[in-house]
Amino acid sequence: METARPPASASALAAFFVVLAALTALGFAAISWLPVVASEHGPGVDRTIVYILVVTGVLFLVGHAVLAGFVWRYSRGGTPEYRPLSPKVEWSWALLPVLALTVASEVGVLVIGGPAWSQIYGETPAGALEIEVVGKQFEWLVRYPGKDGRFGRTAAELVHDVRNPVGLDKKDPAASDDVVLRGALHLPEGRPVVVRLRSLDVLHSFAIPELRVKQDIVPGHLGRTQFRPVRAGSYELACAELCGLGHYRMSGKVVVEPAPEFERWLREQAGWFE
Amino acid sequence: MIESSGHEGGHEAPRGFLRRYVFSTDHKVIGIQYFLTAVVMALVATVLAMLIRVQLAWPEKAVVAPETYVSLVTMHGTLMVFFVVSLALVSGFGNFLIPLHVGARDMAYPFLNMLSFWVIVPGCVLMLASFLVEGGAAAAGWTAYPPLSALGKAVPGSGLGQTLWLLAMALFIASFTMGGLNYVTTIVNCRTRGMSMMRLPLVVWTFLISAVLGLLSFPALTAAAILLLLDRHAGTSFYLPAGLVFGNETLPHQGGTPLLFQHLFWFLGHPEVYVLVLPALGIGFEVIAAFARRPPFGYRLSVYSILVIAVLSMIVWGHHMFVSGMNPYLGKYFSIVTVLITVPFSVLGLNLIASLWRGRIRLDAAMLFALGLVSAIGIGGLGGLYLGTATSDLYFHDSYFVVGHFHFTIGTVTFFGIYAGTYYWFPKMFGRRMDEGLGRVHFWLTVTSLFPMFLLMHYQGLGGLLRRTYDPTVYAYNAAARGLNLSITLLAFGLGAGQIVFLVNLFRSMFAGERTGENPWQATTLEWTTESPAPHGNWRREVPSAHRSPYEYGRNGGAEDFVLQSAEKA
Ligand code: HEM
Ligand SMILES: [Cu+2]
Numbered sequence: 123m124e125t126a127r128p129p130a131s132a133s134a135l136a137a138f139f140v141v142l143a144a145l146t147a148l149g150f151a152a153i154s155w156l157p158v159v160a161s162e163h164g165p166g167v168d169r170t171i172v173y174i175l176v177v178t179g180v181l182f183l184v185g186h187a188v189l190a191g192f193v194w195r196y197s198r199g200g201t202p203e204y205r206p207l208s209p210k211v212e213w214s215w216a217l218l219p220v221l222a223l224t225v226a227s228e229v230g231v232l233v234i235g236g237p238a239w240s241q242i243y244g245e246t247p248a249g250a251l252e253i254e255v256v257g258k259q260f261e262w263l264v265r266y267p268g269k270d271g272r273f274g275r276t277a278a279e280l281v282h283d284v285r286n287p288v289g290l291d292k293k294d295p296a297a298s299d300d301v302v303l304r305g306a307l308h309l310p311e312g313r314p315v316v317v318r319l320r321s322l323d324v325l326h327s328f329a330i331p332e333l334r335v336k337q338d339i340v341p342g343h344l345g346r347t348q349f350r351p352v353r354a355g356s357y358e359l360a361c362a363e364l365c366g367l368g369h370y371r372m373s374g375k376v377v378v379e380p381a382p383e384f385e386r387w388l389r390e391q392a393g394w395f396e
Numbered sequence: 397m398i399e400s401s402g403h404e405g406g407h408e409a410p411r412g413f414l415r416r417y418v419f420s421t422d423h424k425v426i427g428i429q430y431f432l433t434a435v436v437m438a439l440v441a442t443v444l445a446m447l448i449r450v451q452l453a454w455p456e457k458a459v460v461a462p463e464t465y466v467s468l469v470t471m472h473g474t475l476m477v478f479f480v481v482s483l484a485l486v487s488g489f490g491n492f493l494i495p496l497h498v499g500a501r502d503m504a505y506p507f508l509n510m511l512s513f514w515v516i517v518p519g520c521v522l523m524l525a526s527f528l529v530e531g532g533a534a535a536a537g538w539t540a541y542p543p544l545s546a547l548g549k550a551v552p553g554s555g556l557g558q559t560l561w562l563l564a565m566a567l568f569i570a571s572f573t574m575g576g577l578n579y580v581t582t583i584v585n586c587r588t589r590g591m592s593m594m595r596l597p598l599v600v601w602t603f604l605i606s607a608v609l610g611l612l613s614f615p616a617l618t619a620a621a622i623l624l625l626l627d628r629h630a631g632t633s634f635y636l637p638a639g640l641v642f643g644n645e646t647l648p649h650q651g652g653t654p655l656l657f658q659h660l661f662w663f664l665g666h667p668e669v670y671v672l673v674l675p676a677l678g679i680g681f682e683v684i685a686a687f688a689r690r691p692p693f694g695y696r697l698s699v700y701s702i703l704v705i706a707v708l709s710m711i712v713w714g715h716h717m718f719v720s721g722m723n724p725y726l727g728k729y730f731s732i733v734t735v736l737i738t739v740p741f742s743v744l745g746l747n748l749i750a751s752l753w754r755g756r757i758r759l760d761a762a763m764l765f766a767l768g769l770v771s772a773i774g775i776g777g778l779g780g781l782y783l784g785t786a787t788s789d790l791y792f793h794d795s796y797f798v799v800g801h802f803h804f805t806i807g808t809v810t811f812f813g814i815y816a817g818t819y820y821w822f823p824k825m826f827g828r829r830m831d832e833g834l835g836r837v838h839f840w841l842t843v844t845s846l847f848p849m850f851l852l853m854h855y856q857g858l859g860g861l862l863r864r865t866y867d868p869t870v871y872a873y874n875a876a877a878r879g880l881n882l883s884i885t886l887l888a889f890g891l892g893a894g895q896i897v898f899l900v901n902l903f904r905s906m907f908a909g910e911r912t913g914e915n916p917w918q919a920t921t922l923e924w925t926t927e928s929p930a931p932h933g934n935w936r937r938e939v940p941s942a943h944r945s946p947y948e949y950g951r952n953g954g955a956e957d958f959v960l961q962s963a964e965k966a
């Protein structure tokens with residue numbers, strides 16, 4: 123029986139799907155909530171996100187439009203027929219989504235996302251500044267190699283909250299000028315930075331949203347991440363991996379300043395044992 | 397193919413309340429027992445969710461303590477995944493439906509089946525009891541990553557609470573394994589005459605693949621849990637490296653790595669998503685076919701897609717570890733194969749949508765939820781692209797984007813499958829219908845709160861809000877994103893209230909629902925050829941044979957527009 127109008131429930135459901143799709147697409151405006159980008163590879167990460175927003179946005183809108191249309195159209199009655207498809211028809215139907223999605227998703231991984239991934243995990247650029255970040259419940263410790271440019275030896279047995287937070291070994295000559303700071307990281311603008319990552323206790327994750335940096339710190343492993351800050355300013359360092367009851371307050375500060383100012387600041391820092 | 401010609405089936409209906417309803421070996425009773433157990437656990441898990449939301453909406457009031465918050469999040473996630481969705485959807489519906497669908501009088505191993513249920517009961521008790529012990533319930537996240545989960549010093553919940561968590565999970569795995577063995581054996585060996593594999597209802601295919609995936613992947617979690625117990629209580633160092641320092645004291649462990657646990661956990665954890673989601677899709681296919689009066693579009697394609705998903709799901713676990721420090725080439729591999737899963741998934745989604753084409757849709761509550769499920773697959777599946785693409789996951793990892801994403805997949809798709817299945821098979825379970833009016837109210841209250849709520853969480857993720865954070869106001873950069881927290885909490889209350897309508901409907905209809913006959917929905921599969929509720933042994937007469945495809949809808953036009961799968965060819 124074909125009736126002229128679908129029942130109210132069908133119109134309501136179709137309307138719901140349309141409104142949902144529209145609101146979802148509108149919500150993509152939240153892209154403006156992405157924190158400002160302050161690293162060289164950051165725009166590559168953002169480009170990947172925007173690419174996926176566009177692809178999924180289109181698929182989502184089209185899918186929901188068809189879903190809403192079918193619900194509305196085929197709630198009016200009618201006499202369906204039993205007509206199974208031949209395998210050939212089925213396969214040719216499948217071809218379009220299979221091709222479209224394979225291409226759309228792999229382009230995102232390889233073409234759009236690939237370059238930024240290689241920047242983060244590729245060769246260390248020449249002239250990089252090497253620093254160390256140590257995570258512990260619920261604090262960030264930062265170590266600079268000092269004037270000799272070498273990190274001194276550390277040992278877990280030497281760690282003391284107050285007197286020696288990263289466990290520097292006094293007997294190692296390279297250790298005496300190492301600079302150790304709590305909760306704050308200074309970086310030069312425009313120079314590549316390599317961060318050695320260590321944890322004293324549990325998993326932490328070194329995350330600086332503005333720099334599009336996130337790297338887990340696994341106890342027992344010497345971790346590593348690299349990036350080039352390109353925009354001076356003060357940013358927040360967050361712990362992104364659950365590390366206990368104080369996880370939420372394990373924050374720190376990242377100060378990116380022009381290279382000369384950074385150099386001056388670094389010269390003013392005394393070594394931990396000086 | 398056993399028992400296909402037995403007259404009274406092998407066994408007599410047992411007498412006595414205990415044998416019939418408590419220690420029953422009847423797959424239907426066991427299915428309902430699982431379902432009701434899941435309802436109880438869902439109540440607890442939902443209350444925990446509400447407490448989480450209260451804390452997030454008013455962090456300045458510090459409604460709960462930080463260590464309690466971490467326990468709440470951990471236990472909410474654990475209960476929902478393993479003790480609610482797994483129990484209701486896989487153990488509950490799987491038990492109830494499989495023998496009825498394949499034409500068997502019971503599961504292949506009825507005693508094992510009863511045992512599987514009675515193993516999960518102490519598991520539930522242990523999980524709940526862990527709230528009461530010193531230090532509180534487990535607090536290392538539902539992922540239980542060591543060292544947090546391995547060392548009592550690391551977090552208060554890592555004391556007895558974490559031990560109980562591990563023991564309860566062991567019972568869960570034991571139960572799930574017994575269930576899975578039963579499913580595979582029953583589906584492969586106990587099909588009735590004529591029920592070839594390609595004549596199985598799609599939902600049975602999803603239960604089969606779900607069980608196979610479970611059997612292949614849960615042993616990894618079992619191993620992971622045993623090693624963790626040893627690290628905790630026997631002084632071993634599987635996950636614990638040298639040089640861990642707590643309170644100026646160096647621990648004696650050496651030689652292990654926390655990464656081992658992560659690999660083992662996600663080797664299970666990722667397939668587990670499909671263990672849960674596939675049966676929900678299967679239910680979607682059954683319900684949509686019956687209410688659109690059309691065979692599901694592309695039966696073969698759907699079966700092949702399910703198989704492809706199963707294979708891919710076993711080789712992508714590393715996408716949970718992109719930022720764990722893995723080799724970047726390995727990361728790239730995991731990224732490439734992960735996003736490929738979108739392909740078979742969208743084929744399934746499109747098949748569900750195309751099943752409506754030229755149908756005659758009736759929007760009963762079961763159908764409403766099945767269509768909601770289709771929409772949720774869209775959101776969940778497409779959301780996966782953001783996380784499967786390693787470069788963007790770098791930003792989204794451990795943010796509320798992830799929280800929004802998995803609530804659509806293992807939260808919404810599965811719950812909508814459970815709801816659609818409940819409205820649809822309730823008559824076969826209890827011989828009565830659920831109230832349609834209340835069912836619609838339930839649907840509308842649910843979709844109007846749930847969809848915006850979990851969508852907003854995605855946007856919070858774009859704004860950088862991190863998950864498992866007790867008080868997000870510690871950071872300034874996430875101000876826009878956390879501004880949504882109050883709205884989300886209000887939506888969560890609305891969602892919770894909507895589920896009360898379902899519970900009222902469920903329990904009222906058990907005793908006072910309108911009585912129904914054999915086949916209230918005029919559906920085609922074998923369960924509708926026996927009376928409602930189905931008797932012990934499932935059919936009083938001979939077990940029906942399968943003579944045709946399970947979905948011959950729209951056969952003759954007119955009122956009788958369907959042909960039962962058991963109808964002989966003219
Ligand atoms: C009643 C509706 C629900 C609400 C309001 C809700 C809310 C939340 C919130 C806010 C979190 C994140 C907490 C945090 O990271 O700090 C969370 C975590 C989680 N939820 Fe839900 N949820 C609901 C239902 C579900 C369902 C149905 C599932 C089914 C699988 C589920 C599974 C999880 C899991 C696995 C986690 C992660 C736990 C962890 O981080 O260890 N939730 N939920
Ligand atoms: Cu931390």
Ligand SMILES: [Cu+2]
Pocket residue numbers: 665666669712713715716
């Ligand atoms: Cu996964």
